[in-house]
Amino acid sequence: MKKITLLFCLFSTSVIFSQQTHFNKEALQDKLVNLDGTSITFAEVLKNHANKPVLLDIWASWCKDCIAGFPDLKNLQKKHKDVDYVFLSLDKDLDRWKAGIKKYDLKGDHYYISSGWKGPLCSSIDLDWIPRYILINADGSIQVYKAITTSDNQLKNNL
Template identity: 35%
Template sequence: MRIVVIVLVTLLFGSCAVFQPKKISVKPLEEKLITINRESITLKEILKNGLKRETIIQVYASYCPFSQDSFKDVVELQQNNKKINYVFLSVDHSYHDWKRGLETLKVKGSHYYIPKKGKGEIAKFLKLKTIPRFLLIDKNGKLKVFNTSKVSKIESKLNK
């Protein structure tokens, strides 16, 4: 009887575990994004360029008030962590809205537009329902922080 109870408790708590992948899966890495110059690039290519250091990815929309508020924290984070690679992925309504929104952003880093917005492979991987979303990737391409909405959670895991 004890064994049955132990198995049931293990299954119960095991099924409540939060999905925390170790790496970004293949499909999201191959999704096509758009550069500021309207060129096509994959997430895999973007991440390959910054693999020598930790990378923070923020998924946002320039029109979103929560995203706009988060940029204040990101600017502060950038001032204290200059050696980190910053990647910003926008789910704005259109390429032109995104370009217009970039004019007001004070964050520094690489900016890309996700044409499939919340319906592409990146959004599926992140289970993207709200923005902003942050990821922290270490030098080896492993996810240290997956899918948080707070810069403070990223800060606590930097360089650890």
């Protein structure tokens, strides 16, 4: 009986800590907003970066941890020029989002998650903290599912 309980606990733990390798249908169909105000699906964003590694940075201009992480992120950008950087904002409104991009001089592609924290994209990735970094392989699969700093060992080792 003890062996069965131990096996069950190990299996449960591995399921809890397993990472997604692809985004679900609902996340892919979530609508984002471009800097020019037009709507685009998350799937279209990913398609625009097909065949390249992509680092998603989910952030907001009001997020102290996000702001504190920008210098390290900029160092990553200098070191890993082959990676596309895509910023997904959870700001409260479009004006604050655009002001944050300018204020922090963020280089990359920028989108506003209009559905917010509880929308299909954020819900599907179990978003519980920002910043959140997700590394996507050139083949489109998720290589690093959950990093909250750019110094995360899994993130650094896979870049």
